[in-house]
Amino acid sequence: MSYNIFISLGMVVNWVLDQDELASKFNSKTKAIIINTPNNPIGKVFTRSELQVIADLCIKHDVLCFSDEVYEWLIYRGHEHVKIATLPGMWDRTITIGSAGKTFSVTGWKLGWSIGPEHLVKHLQTVMQNTLYACATPLQEAVARGLLHDFELMEQPDCYFSSLAVELQGKRDRLACILQQAGMSPVVPEGGYFMIVDVTALNQDLSHMEEDKPYDYKFVEWMIKEKKLAAIPVTAFCGDESRKQFEKYIRLCFIKQDSTLDAAATILKNWSKA
Template structure:
């Protein structure tokens, strides 16, 4: 695509994403794909059966623009049970085409051109594109590894707030670092939001996929925050159905109304039978989700153990599908170059984390691996990576 056919603010986003690029390379070469974050297996049988049943019952036309009532009710019940936050399903919940649409609609609807949005760096790639569409400026706050975990400098966060700051965009559990923001960090974020009258948009799509007895806390559940937080999640990660693109946003009517206004002119409404099935899953399939969480924790441990046995440095991941490894274990400072080499030389596809960093120097040496894969594939990939790392290191 040439510059002549795309707006200047979106030129840097033209062409395929790094995820599409690495997945295509994996398919071309037969490499083990630990790049794009999608699971190898389907969601719970009850979810799939409910979708087939909904199709058979004729639920194949437009849903209400705000989502099926049954799904909105199930989302409200889930948020109340899991986070202690009550929402009116008729006015404070909207169903979207995945969490990505909810985030895009929120940023486009809440911000005026020239406003500023605080983000934590690294950030999932769609955030930057959505901010560009909204014509707002992103203000990154770096997450740095402090020897035990990825953390941010509280003073850096305070300095990030300016007269044009409108929104703080928070992803927890965090992709790609695997960080789960703790209560003290969330309390600081909450205080800043209240002090500066900021709106918080929280991407919580990995809310149930947390490990090591770490607990995910929703920012909206903190005192004084319900009325200024738009909480976003989806069925894709929770029920291993990433292709369904059924997401939602919960919050006070004034914020949810903004998302509704924008999304009705984006997709209006999608996936009627899939929405019906997700309503069933949120009600009946949470034990399956706990089994998924435990399985992912085992798979993370399997991959990490295999990498460390080969002398590869990895970083703690307490949530999501992902763990980061250090390219310097392969004798390279350049994670992007390493990822391109690994596809053909080690038969493993990965994502260079630098693609998700605003501060390119901070992420240059990091590589993101997805562990939401079959255990045999993870074991095979770990052996290949360990062997490649050993061969790359000087004797």
């Protein structure tokens, strides 16, 4: 007998949550849902109303919610990050995941946290104790001091929580403009520091490459070799059912030094001329 234990809510159709489709996935065997906002790789920030739909389903079916919110501070103008745990009835059934690596741009430290009610967190402590065992104490101390420091600077221009998003918005908009000029169709993210790009219009013939790879894998491999520009194939994030829909998308990262973006701009401009 099969059991529907987890619903993973990562990719969305037309960048808007399909409420009817999501509701159809819940049944008496559903135990938990995983959500990711701001989303990677799309960059979508779920609206309060979309999160309320998810919350209502969790409450109706007595389901736990694991909310991946590691990009919570990287929100661009016109959008708001809402923690689903703050919605009525959700605190007691939600684990919220945060990341020091994403919050302070120290990804290599591999530190994060889980926030939730004691009756759920105690089980995560058991998992932690028997898998990772411990994290480096000096790094934990550094993250704690960083959180305290920037908490005191909240609402001020030099608070890192907000200043990074301000800095990255310019880089985001610049990359989107360059990609459009090169004939690609970027999906401008509402949060995070990745941008997915539709490369369909380039009509790049890759028939000479291995047949068993999705188009985006072949495109990225070809682009690295021929254009010296790296990206990630978006189908790496997809399940079997949705992979075909995203074969013409690649993911680029724009949390880069200006000199790196300059080099990418030169490559893309020369590409469009060719």
